[in-house]
Structures are given as structure tokens and as C-alpha cells.
Amino acid sequence: MQADAPRDLVTAVRAFAEDEVMPVADDLDEADTYPDELVGRMRDLGLFGITIPRSYGGLGHDLITYCRVVIELTRGWMSLAGILNSHIVTAWMIDAFGTPEQKSRLLPAMAAGELRAAISLTEPQAGSDLQAIATTARRDGDDFVIDGEKMWCTNGLRAGLIALLAKTDPQVRPPHHGMTVFLVEKQPGVHDQPGLHIPPLLEKLGYRGLEGTRLVWNGFRTPAASVLGGEAGVGVGFRQFMAGLEVGRINVAARGVGLASIALERAIDHARRRHAFGRPIADHQAIRLKLADLATRLAAARLLTLDAAACKDRGERADLQAGMAKLFATELAVDAALESMRIHGGIGYLKRLDIERYYRDAPLLAIGEGTNEIQRLIIARRLLEQDTGVVSERLPAI
């Protein structure tokens, strides 16, 4: 059943995460098993259409609601928020830049969770430096022909739709003027089809249960009509993807908030129950200082994340806000996972507690969707572009 009001949806997702996800997350993580049943429940809740307009069959919620849902999902298991991320980024890009035909054909199937999407920018030799990608798409009659190798495509195997960044004019300078996004439709769940080979899945430290894939394109034909935005989209794909990645960074920031929250919740519970030197460890000042610092940073991370979502919801450029939220919330998640483990003492290092899963999942947040070093560069560039003045008045504010 789908909950329509934002608050009802967040409440329903919290119940889902606590009652259905938490009891099985460690086992699914350990076995690296794709969570088919949980994904089915996410589909029932309408999450694959959470931000897709109602006119296309989605729930039509704003990104603030999306953030709250991602926080709840991550409290249960971060991988579920990753299953949603590239799908929602692609849906956002189609809604923002797609042709009427692309919107009316793809968005309803995406909202229903029948068609699931992945994003593919990164290559073995180019991640941060996306202008150095080597995958090409060459026009041939009514088609484009794709050649090249992509790396780290989350959901790449099960996706039926891949938003792919390729060079349509490799000679043009600066290189980002020669890049195009293709909405590539492929067979889901298949390792080999004409022009596309998906090698065995990548084995990851954490963020398990969902697939990280390489995509080897070799003469794959996709119709010219699959260019995001049609003919007008040729050569502007880099700009389209940068706008879409702001939604991705907001998702990752919300994951940081969710992971830090559950790590802190577990630490507070443990600190109340565990005794040392005749009293609960929560009564020792050194533990209290840790809890206070984490809680204060968590409150700030949550505000930054919701502010970035609000900025994007207003249709404004949000790279500064999304970058700050992603940077701050994910560094917190890394620290909170470790601090929670330390507050748990030896038991936190055991595989049977979820604390060690948080510790393995958290570092990805500092790397994926643009590393935190790159976020710092984006933030600094925006600061230096702006007029001088009272800096604090030009920074995020709810």
C-alpha cells in the first residue's frame, strides 16, 4: 500500500526499515545477496516513483521527502538507498531534460519500478576527471554506435535503462562540449547481449547485496532518439549530468545522515547498558563528550542535507549546497561508524553486530558521487566566483 502524505510515507518507510530490513540486513550483506523481496516491498511503497510527477504515475514528492526516506532506508541498510539513487537521478534528468516522448514512455514504467535505471559515467581510467572518458558514441544512420568500457555501474546488471555518458565529438575543446547522455535500453539481468558484455560483478568491502558492474560496450547500437533531450541534447550531456548528480549527492548526504544516526543510536543504547568501574559507561565524561559531538554534527549534517534538497526543489543551482552537505554528512558517517565501534569496545568488532557493517559501508560515501576532495574543489570554486561580501549570508540557510 502506498502512503500519499510525505509524513505518512516517511513513517511507513521507518516501519519497513525497522521491522523488515534490520532483521535481515546482516545476513544479506554477509551473503552478498540481492534483496529481491525488500526491493519488491520498496516497489509496493511507491519508492521507485517517489519524486516522479503524479502525471507520470509517481508519488510526486519533493527532494526533502526523498531525503527523509533515504535516511530511514539507510538506518535499515545503506544498500537499499543505493538501489534507489541512480534510478531517481535518471528519472530527475528525464523529467528535467527529456523529450515529451521520453517522459511519457519511460517515466510511468520507472515510477512503477518495472523499469529500473542505472547511471554510468566512470571508466577504469577516469572517475574524478570525467572529461577524460574514452567511451564514444558514433552516429550511423538512425543509430549511435557505442564503444568503450565503463566501471562501477551500480545496478548495472538488473537495470533495463542506463543513463550513459559518452563522447559524441572526441575532438572538440573543451572536451565537455562533446559529451552526450544516452538513455540506453538494454535487457535487464543478462551478462551478454549484442554489443554489451557485463563481466562478473565487482567484489566490494561494503555496500554489498547490490551489484557493482563493469560495462564493456563493443558496437552497441542505440537509436538516435535515445539521446537525452533528442537532437538538442547532443553535446550538452556533461551539463545535464552535473545537474543530475546534485540529486545524487543529496542522496549520498542523506545516506550519511542515516548511517551516522543509526551508529549513534546504537552507541547511546550500548553506553546506557554497558557498565565499567561500577557505573554505565554513559556516566563517564569521555563517552559523553563523544556522544555530544556526534549528535551536534548530526544535527548540522541533517540541516545541510535538507537545505540542499530545498535549494534543488526550488529549481536553483545546488552544487555548493549539495557539495557541502555531501562532504559534511559523509565525513561524519565515517567518523560515527568508527566512534560507535570504539564505544562498543571489543563487541563492536564482532561480525555478529551491525556496527562492523556500518564501518565497512561508510567509506564509500566519501568516494562515490564525486569524492569529498572534489566536493571541496566545487565549494571553493563557487566561493571564489561570487562577489565578496558577508560570506555567511551567502552560504546555505534553511
Ligand SMILES: Cc1cc2nc3c(=O)[nH]c(=O)nc-3n(C[C@H](O)[C@H](O)[C@H](O)COP(=O)(O)OP(=O)(O)OC[C@H]3O[C@@H](n4cnc5c(N)ncnc54)[C@H](O)[C@@H]3O)c2cc1C
Ligand atoms: C561502490 C561504488 C559504486 C559506484 N557507483 C557508480 C555508478 O553507479 N556510476 C558511476 O558512474 N560511477 C560510480 N562509482 C564511481 C565513483 O563515482 C568514482 O569512484 C569516484 O568518482 C572517484 O573516481 P575514481 O575512482 O576514478 O578515483 P580517481 O578520480 O582516480 O581519484 C583518486 C584520488 O585522487 C583524488 N583526486 C582526483 N583528482 C583530484 C583533484 N583535482 N584534486 C584533489 N584530489 C583529486 C580523489 O579525490 C581520490 O582521492 C562508484 C564507485 C564505487 C566505489
